[in-house]
Every structure is written in structure tokens, then in C-alpha cells.
Amino acid sequence: MRTEAEVSGVADTALWVAALRAAESRRSAALFSDPLAEMLAGKRGPMIARSLYLSSMEPWGVVIRTSAIDRLIGEALHAGVDTVINLGAGLDSRPYRLDLPAGLRWIEVDLPELIDAKNSLLINHVPKCNVERVGLDLRNLKERSQLFTRIGASSASTLLIAEGVIPYLSNGAVGGLAEELHAVPAFQRWILDFDNAGKRTMPRKWAKKLSAAPFLFQVNDWFEFFGNFGWRPRVVITTLEESVRVARPLPFDFPRGLVMRVLPRELRRRILSVTGAVMLERETPRPQAGAAGR
8 A cells, every 4th residue: 555655646746746836935035936836735745755855956956947937938928829738737836826818728638637636626716817627648549639639720829838747658659749739730839848868767766656657758869859740949948047047056965966066067067958948849841750769
């Protein structure tokens, strides 16, 4: 029997991220305010976060990622989108905390049980825009296709978001998703977090704790992979760039933070520049099929 601190599936990782966002929101110099995060994380969120804690670099990374994606969403809205689809939305509360146009259509897609729980928790809270939630396992290809077709037919310009989702899908599943999304003309932009450090093994502690939600996506270059399916980088924000912009440097803790701090400056800069957030843009026509997933 699993304890409350154990991760029983991918849906539980949403509690983890919500707990980290709640902790950031309590800081005196918080990079963002997410007043709903603590409620959404519940009791289990902090327990899961503590069980997965390796160093303060993990919370730092999630906070920097959140800040970067908030900025990319702002850029996409400025460019003119009428619909946002948040794939694997988890317990994200951006429709409640960001300054969004009242007429914007924001659609959250995630596992049915998570969507039901989120609907119940947020029933008395009013979002800044029109929010629709869809309970759907993204591995259900038939229902997924029907959803994308429906949304694409009623939108002139759609922004896609998949924050913290891609690592839990196989290379083949990600390729299929990228191809299907590209086939919908209204789907113009796609925001992702990325990791171009090459194929990595998960830390031993995480491998054990996340056995029910393993990282599956393994490629050397995310931009090359998605480029093979017609998605090219439009705006890239590296972890280093965002951390400098918001004046939130790498944490100084033992052992990982200390090791990073003593590395040569240029090596440290390279390490912090292979991760971050990116807004991809749909290419037309799509490039010829290449060696996706190499």
C-alpha cells in the first residue's frame, strides 16, 4: 500500500508542482503570486514535495520555469490568440492569477479524475477569462483527435501549452502528438519547457519515487525533434536568462548547489542554458520527414 507521500501516477506530480508554487508565493520577494496553489496542493502536495526533495535547485527550477512560461504566454497574447489549450494542465491556476483578456477562451485538458477534483476545488473561484476543462487521457487518440478538431474549427489562432508534460510521454507518443497538433491550422504556437542536455538518467532517488510516473521522453535535441514535425523555435528563454532577469541566482546549498557554484563560470553558463522554456511556431509547409527522435 502506498503512503500519502508516494507518487501513484502522473496526476500526483501536479500536487508536487502546486506545492512548490505555493511555497514561492509565500516568499517576501516572490516572482509570482499563486494564491490558489496551497489549496490545490492540499495536504499531499507538500508531503510529495518533501519526499522528492534533492536540493533547493528543484524548487528553484520549477519557479524559474513558471516565470518564463508566464512571460511567453504574455508574448503570445500580445501577438493575438483567441484560444489557449493547456495540455496536461494539472493544478495550474494561471486563468485565475494572470492578467488575461476577459474574452479569451482557456481550455484545460488532463486526466478525468484530476479534472473532477479541480472542478470541485475551484467551484467558488472566478477566473479572469472563459475556462473550459476537459477530462481526457492524452493517450486516447480517438477522443484527442475529436477534441482538437472541435477546437480548431472554432478558433482563428490557438496557443498550446504543455508544461512539465512531455517527459512523461514516450518519443513515439510525443511525435504523434506533435504531428496531430501541426495538422490543425489554427494551432499556431506551442509553449514547452525543454531540456537539451542530451539523454539523461533520472537521479536514483527520483527513479525509485517516480516508478509510477517515469520520465520516458529521451532525445538529444528537443528543437531538432519538434522541428521534424513542423514546429520551429520562435522565442527561447533559457534557465540562465530568466534567472538573471528576475535576479534569482542559482541556490547555494550542499552538495549540488555548491558543486555548480565552483564550476568554471563558462561551464556553469552552458549547463544553465540547455534548459528553459520555448515558444514554438507552426511551420507551413511542414518539413520533409526526417530522423525524428534521434
